[in-house]
Amino acid sequence: MSTQQDISDKEKVQALEAQIESLHKENEELKNMIGVMTDNYHNLQAHANSFLTHEAGRPSESWSSQDSSKKQMKGTLKAKSTQVLVRMDAEGSLIVKDGYQWRKYGQKITKDNPSPRAYFRCSTSSDCPVRKKVQRCAGDKSILVVTYEGEHAHALCDDPIGSTSRTHGTINGSVPGIPCTVPLNPSPSSASLDLTLSRTNDATYRPPQNNNHHLHQHNNSNTNFLVEYVASLMRDPNFITALAAAVGQSMIGGHDHTKKK
DNA sequence: CGTATTTGACCAGCGC
């Protein structure tokens, strides 16, 4: 009996070891995927930068370039401006969870967009100069255009979901075929990030081609699992929010930690 | 009761 017990224990140990091994592999896969995603992100950013320099001389045509370019052309160039597209939550509020606490201080109807524009200032730290404007995209009302101005004078809030705030915004996935374009400011210090493109329709979601190619170098079952896992991550609003917060942090105040010391 | 949000008033910049 004890030998049978030993055998079953050994099998269990082997199964656990195999599981650990597969987890290691999975971990490696995820690391590789993060690397690929980082590369893609940097490529996109390079494209955006070249696009910006290309477009800098042309008159802008959409709402935010009209309003913010005026300001930025007029001496606020030093204020870092970042524009982000997010999908509006079900409540249809102009509130976006990005890891910081925001206090709304105004709302305006602007000339070129029937939807009201909301003005927020960062309340995570009392001396934080960062402000943001949130307005629905004129072309697609389910998309929010968020414009951040300035750099945070503090680290990212510990409460990335914003539960301490009464805000209930959500950064969700995308709307397929978003009609609204990303108006890019001529300012060299500006940046734009389209979070609505973070995934496509749930039913048809496939990882980007690059990632697929990359993944096919490994065994299929593991790949399928990874694809499903990544897809589930992309469906998770919390993950998207955290990712957006991290990206936003790196774009807006990414150097704070180094600056402060 | 303290804090966040709302909203009308006010201010500054720009074009004519």
Add this chain to the structure above:
DNA sequence: GCGCTGGTCAAATACG
């Protein structure tokens, strides 16, 4: 100078 527009202020209000 005047009017338009975007951005901000601050009193009133709502909420937990």
